Amino acid sequence: MEKKNMTIHLKIWRQKDSLAKGRFVSYTVDDVNPDMSFLEMLDILNEKLIRQNEEPLEFDNDCREGICGMCGVVINGTAHGPRRGTTTCELRMREFRDGDTIVVEPWRAKGFPVLKDLVVDRSAFDRIISKGGYITIRTGSAPEASAIHVPKENADLAMDYAACIGCGACVAACPNASAALFVGAKISQFALLPQGHPEAIRRVERMTAQMDTEKFGACSNHGECEAVCPKKISITAIARMRREYWKALVA
Secondary structure (H helix, E strand, C coil): CCCCCEEEEEEEEECCCCCCCCEEEEEEEEEECCCCEHHHHHHHHHHHHHHCCCCCCCCCCCCCCCCCCCCCCEECCEECCCCCCCCHHHCEHHHCCCCCEEEEECCCCCCCCEEECCEECCHHHHHHHHCCCCCCCCCCCCCCCCCCCCCHHHHHHHHHHHCCCCCCHHHHHCCCCECHHHHHHHHHHHHCCHHHCCCHHHHHHHHHHHHHHCCCECCCCCCHHHHHCCCCCCCHHHHHHHHHHHHHHHC
16 A cells, blocks of 8 residues: 655754854655655755755764664754664654654753754764773784684674764663763663773773863763663663772772
C-alpha cells in the first residue's frame, strides 16, 4: 500500500549568532514522505527557504548514519526525538502524523553555547577528552591474542561504553546539564582494560576537573541521560567513574 505524503508544521528556534536573542519561527513543509529522515525533511525546508530568498536554517550534520553524533537537536522536548536509541539523522518521519506540529530547538546547556539556529559549540567535549581520554603507553607490534587476558565481560562492557559518539544528548536532557554520562563512558572504556590502567589516576582526575571547568552541572541520578542516549549507554558508566575517582583520591 502506497504511503501518503504528509504536511508537517514546524516551530524552529532561529538565532542569528551567540550574542543575538533567539525566537521560534513557524514553517510548514508539504509533501513529506514518511520514509524520509528528519534531516531530509529539514533539507526540503531549506530548499523552500532558498527559493523564497530567505536565509536557510543552520543545523549540524555529517555522516547521516548515526555514527558521528553531529545531528543532535531537541525534538518536541526530547533530545534526538521520540524514538529511543536513535540519532536525529536516523529518525524517520513515520514517527509523526500528518498535520503534526513539531518543535525543534538546539541543545540547552551553558557548556554548549548556541552558535546559530540549531548549531551549538560542543568543543567542550573535545577539551575534556584531551585532558586524559587516551593512552600513551608504548604497545609495540600487535601482541598474541592470548598474551593479555581480558575477561569477556570486561571486554564487552568496554565496547559498550566506547560506543559513545559524543553527541551531547545526555547534557541536553539532564535537568542539571551534566556531562557525567559522556565523561563516565570515556573513563570506563579505559578503566575496564589493562591498557588503560597505567594512567587511570591522571585520567579521571583531569577529565572530571575539566568537566567542572566547562560549567557542566553535577549528576543527581535523574536517569534522563540514559533515556535519550542514542547508543543506549547505561548510567553504570557514571557509577564506575565515581569509583575510579575515589580510588584516585586514596591512591
